Amino acid sequence: MATNIVWHDGAIKKEHRYTMLKQKGATVWLTGLSGSGKSTVSVALEQMMFKKGYLVYRLDGDNIRFGLNSNLGFSAADRKENIRRISEVAKLMGDIGVISTSAFISPYIADRVVAREIHKKAGIPFVEVHVDVPLSVAEQRDPKGLYKKARKGEIKNFTGIDDPYEAPIRPEVKIDTSQLSVNECAKAILDYLVAEGIIQPREEEPVPLPAKKPVQAEAAEANGAPVVNGST
Numbered sequence: 001m002a003t004n005i006v007w008h009d010g011a012i013k014k015e016h017r018y019t020m021l022k023q024k025g026a027t028v029w030l031t032g033l034s035g036s037g038k039s040t041v042s043v044a045l046e047q048m049m050f051k052k053g054y055l056v057y058r059l060d061g062d063n064i065r066f067g068l069n070s071n072l073g074f075s076a077a078d079r080k081e082n083i084r085r086i087s088e089v090a091k092l093m094g095d096i097g098v099i100s101t102s103a104f105i106s107p108y109i110a111d112r113v114v115a116r117e118i119h120k121k122a123g124i125p126f127v128e129v130h131v132d133v134p135l136s137v138a139e140q141r142d143p144k145g146l147y148k149k150a151r152k153g154e155i156k157n158f159t160g161i162d163d164p165y166e167a168p169i170r171p172e173v174k175i176d177t178s179q180l181s182v183n184e185c186a187k188a189i190l191d192y193l194v195a196e197g198i199i200q201p202r203e204e205e206p207v208p209l210p211a212k213k214p215v216q217a218e219a220a221e222a223n224g225a226p227v228v229n230g231s232t
């Protein structure tokens with residue numbers, strides 16, 4: 001625990017940055033089982049919003065565990081610390097004026113309550129999205145072959161198999177990815193953000209998207225990571 005520390009205020013407030021960026025910061029928090037579709041929907045939402053000119057940034061479980069949280073595993077205590085750190089990062093991004101999409105299993109209600117509280121204190125909107133599918137669907141998809149390994153006992157404490165997933169009770173948005181297409185899921189979140197006044201509606205598409213493959217390769221290279229499931 002750090003002691004004898006005092007907050008040092010600056011002259012530039014988040015309102016100044018929001019005016020400069022012509023948008024307010026917010027966090028879209030996607031929670032759900034492995035294979036539920038968090039990353040896929042998050043990628044689609046980021047693309048949808050970026051094309052409309054919003055400054056949006058994706059935080060993703062696997063990716064963050066290559067860097068910032070590479071010292072954390074999957075015990076309850078490590079997952080709690082994982083979510084706390086990500087919440088602080090998302091809060092800082094929101095303070096800058098960025099809309100972040102966080103795709104983490106975040107299996108414990110208590111940890112998500114902490115994430116919400118961190119945002120509330122900072123005055124950053126927090127939108128919890130339950131990316132919902134039956135375990136059987138997620139397991140059948142098994143995009144990384146992890147369920148198969150977990151069933152064979154090669155991965156311990158795997159969420160949904162031998163570790164809990166506590167579903168949100170009152171999420172702001174709930175999407176069933178076994179019923180809706182990827183784009184319908186992303187659109188449902190975007191519509192909620194607009195309907196609640198969290199973001200201002202934008203029709204224009206001013207920012208051309210760069211070529212897909214080189215950008216992903218560059219990002220992976222920069223983070224020392226292989227590209228997994230990068231099709232969008």
Ligand SMILES: Nc1ncnc2c1ncn2[C@@H]1O[C@H](COP(=O)(O)OS(=O)(=O)O)[C@@H](OP(=O)(O)O)[C@H]1O
Pocket residue numbers: 033034035038039060061062065074078079080082083103104105106107144146155156157158159163
């Ligand atoms: N034991 C265990 N349980 C769950 N998931 C596991 C595990 N071991 C590795 N993985 C891989 O890690 C990804 C989940 O990381 P998260 O940071 O989102 O997890 S958590 O929020 O801290 O619970 C998860 O990614 P997703 O499949 O995208 O959810 C897996 O690729």
Ligand SMILES: Nc1ncnc2c1ncn2[C@@H]1O[C@H](COP(=O)(O)OP(=O)(O)O)[C@@H](O)[C@H]1O
Pocket residue numbers: 032033034035036037038039040041103141143176177178180181182183185229
């Ligand atoms: N409507 C949908 N939304 C999201 N993913 C879907 C949908 N329908 C099928 N899928 C597939 O389900 C898998 C979800 O994997 P992923 O996005 O990595 O999940 P998670 O990040 O929750 O582990 C992908 O293979 C994706 O193509």
